[in-house]
Amino acid sequence: MSSIIQLLPDHVANQIAAGEVVQRPASVVKELLENAVDAKATDIKLILKDAGKSLIQVIDNGVGMSVTDSRLCFERHATSKIRQAEDLFSLHTKGFRGEALASIAAIAHVEMKTKQEQEELGIHIIIEGSKFVSQDPAVLPKGTSFAVKNLFFNIPARRNFLKSETVEQRHIVDEFQRVAMAHPNIHFTMYHNGSEMFNLPISNFRQRIVNIFSGKTNEKLVPVSEETEILNLQGFVGKPEFSKKNRGEQFFFVNNRFIKSGYLHHAVMAAYDGLLKDGAQPSYFLYLDVPPHTIDINIHPTKTEIKFDDEHALYAILRSSVKHSLGQFNVAPVLDFDRDPNLDTPYQYQNKEAEYPTIQVDSNYNPFADNSQNFSEQNGVKSSKSFSSSSNYRKSEISQPSWESLYVGLKQNTQEIAEMTFENDAVTSSLFEENDIEQEVKRTYQIHKKYIVSPIKSGMVIINQKRAHERVLYEEFLTNMTVKQASSQRLLFPLELYFSSNEMDLLRELQLSLENLGFIFDSITDESMVVSGLPITISESQASIVLDDLLTDLQDGIVSNSFSENDSIAKSMAKSLAVKTGTYLTEKEQENLVHNLFGCKEPNVSPFQKPTFITMSVEDLDKKFSL
Known part of the structure; x- marks a missing residue:
């Protein structure tokens, strides 16, 4: 019986690996931008056409590659970031898996130009579906340029799964913003279909956030800062009144790498407890610096999930730091038992003694008297002004006609009213009885405030x-x-x-x-x-x-x-x-x-x-x- 297990060809293995690394054009953008950052570039340009489906080009002014490295970088599991397994727990760079460029070259047309500063000429390489088409020397500036064209040209099924241009562009913008926010010391520019979308000069963290999101971002940011033995926390959180329904402005960066963590997100939400409306989401841009050996970033292909050694301590520090910042900047109410109580008293009243109010009692007031004025006259007491006014009021009420006159002719009128009422009742009963019954019948009913x-x-x-x-x-x-x-x-x-x-x-x-x-x-x-x-x-x-x-x-x-x-x-x-x-x-x-x-x-x-x-x-x- 012949064997049924066979080794896959390299180009098939690369296409399978591409399914894990390259899910959409944004995945290519992320890998190329991170490689440019690792190349110590200070200026990075991203050029797109048709939301990355036709062209994704990243140009940097980094260190470049030699002729050997430029050819070897497209091989599987080839990387300059690690040498042994222990290096996975002391990573200070972005790309380290050694599969990105090989996977991209397997499903697209790739054109790479690179040159080192000390070299006179650079190298120009063209690859189509893992096949080297050409490799020629060229006159180039310092740095590297990667151009990825016709993504998924040899996997039409994967290309058909791509969303609309608006959706794919949104994913690319998300990846671009994440890398740009993590590295404000680098100048980033982004072009789409010939128009400039972002131009982010070198700045600090706060200015980089404002340049990306513009609008009123600057006035809604509250700084957060905390230094401990296990965590160095810097960043900003948004004021509660600027919260939104979506989670578009929530970013965690661990050692300058964007991550997603529901556990840390819960810590931030706990700090906002009682300050947000139902369903509202706050903005936050938090940078966590932890020792590399305390985290494992190799648990997910996209490297957006990280495993921490001591999550409980990070949770407590993050929640208390955010809560302290909100209280420190008068965003949230706070109890401060060391506060000077003299600050509660206005300065002009500090040396004044308290004035006790006096109580005045009218000993001549009798609430049971029918006529205040007659009562005071009989007892020889002079009535006060208030009593005089009340007595005049009571006089005007008493000076009405005698109460017996109100009932004169009542017996005759009562007989007439009774007869009229009897006739009206009979007419009403005969005309509207059926309509009243119909009005009592409900046409619709609501159940559990959900169904009708x-x-x-x-x-x-x-x-x-x-x-x-x-x-x-x-x-x-x-x-x-x-x-x-x-x-x-x-x-x-x-x-x-x-x-x-x-x-x-x-x-x-x-x-x-x-x-x-x-x-x-x-x-x-x-x-x-x-x-x-x-x-x-x-x-x-x-x-x-x-x-x-x-x-x-x-x-x-x-x-x-x-x-x-x-x-x-x-x-x-x-x-x-x-x-x-x-x-x-x-x-x-x-x-x-x-x-x-x-x-x-x-x-x-x-x-x-x-x-x-x-x-x-x-x-x-x-x-x-x-x-």
């Missing part, structure tokens, strides 16, 4: 209120954008909303569709926009939330399975504005929702293809009770 039950001829219909409202809003928004006749409400005071630079670029692309929906923009700059009008279905307090949700959905690809831009916007806004589960609806609101739902073109499903209602016939109910 309405009777029908064959049984009953059970409606999911959130999905039904999403369908109603979706068709309304889509109609308004198609017909371009949406109604707007002018704001008395225009809103100025701030977003990051890449978010503003996306809003400019969506401006026409949003205006067709009913938004009115006075101006749009690189950092902010002024909104002077809103669709009638959106309140002023919802404007910022709706736009934030829209940007998040488009960038994360939540509504990417859409036919057009208008469809994506309508889906996102319907999801954001729809009535939430747990909201109480009045009977009138329930009926309106039911009528509007069955007036839609496709009432059976929500915009996200989930059922909006189910029906249950009387026969189904009978079967339930027959068991």
Whole structure:
């Protein structure tokens, strides 16, 4: 029997490894940027076309490579970062696995140009699908240039799994920002389709964060600083009033490497306990410096997860440091028992003695007297001014006609009123008895603030209120954008909303569709926009939330399975504005929702293809009770 286990060819093994290392264009960007940082570059340029699908080029002014190294770097498990297994626990660099360039070269057309400073000529190498096409000397500047073209050209199935250009660009921007924030001592620039997206000069940590996110980032940052034997913590956290619904501005860096840690995130959220609204997420940019031997960064292919030796100590230090910073800068309430109590007293009252209030009593006041003035006259006591006024008031009340006159002719009028009342009761009973019975019958019922039950001829219909409202809003928004006749409400005071630079670029692309929906923009700059009008279905307090949700959905690809831009916007806004589960609806609101739902073109499903209602016939109910 012949053997069935065989060694894979190198190009097949590289393609399999590429599946772990290169998941999308952003993975290539991350690997190339980290290699440029390890090459001690001070200026790094990232050039993209079609969100990295056509071209990803990284140019640096680092140390470069020799002819031998330039050829060897494309081999599997070839790296300059480690020599033995123990080096994995004392890493000070980024790339160390030795698979990145080999994996990239196996699924793309790669062109590399590199030159060392002491050499007169550099080397120019072209590789297509792990095959060396050419290797020639060339006149080049110091540093290295990697150009990755036609990503996944030989794996069309993987290329078909890529998302839209907006989503892929968002992932690339995320990777670029993470590397740039970790290294403010390097000048980073980013170009996409010929236009400059980022230009980040050499600066400190705070200025680098402001340059990336722009807007009002500077005024919402609170510095955090703590030095211990096991941890050196530096960075910034955001003020609670600037919190958002998404987690887009949350960054942990351990030894200048971006990581994700739900455990450390929980420590930060614990420091904000009682300061945030439900569902709100704070911003934080925290840099942790720990001894390399206390962490293991080789537990995940993307190296974004790290295992710590003593997580509990890091948790406690992180939570207390953030909480202390929020209290120190008067962001959160704090108890300080060493505070000087004299600071609570205004200076002009420090040397003054307390003045005790005096009490005055009118010994002549009698609350039981009918006439204060007569009482005081009989006892020879002079009445006070207040008593005089009250006596005059009582006099005016007593000087009314005698009480017997109020009942004159009452017997005759009572007989007439009784007869009229009897006639009215008879008429009312005969005319409105049936309508009163109909008004007592409810047409809809709300169950657990989630479902609406309405009777029908064959049984009953059970409606999911959130999905039904999403369908109603979706068709309304889509109609308004198609017909371009949406109604707007002018704001008395225009809103100025701030977003990051890449978010503003996306809003400019969506401006026409949003205006067709009913938004009115006075101006749009690189950092902010002024909104002077809103669709009638959106309140002023919802404007910022709706736009934030829209940007998040488009960038994360939540509504990417859409036919057009208008469809994506309508889906996102319907999801954001729809009535939430747990909201109480009045009977009138329930009926309106039911009528509007069955007036839609496709009432059976929500915009996200989930059922909006189910029906249950009387026969189904009978079967339930027959068991």
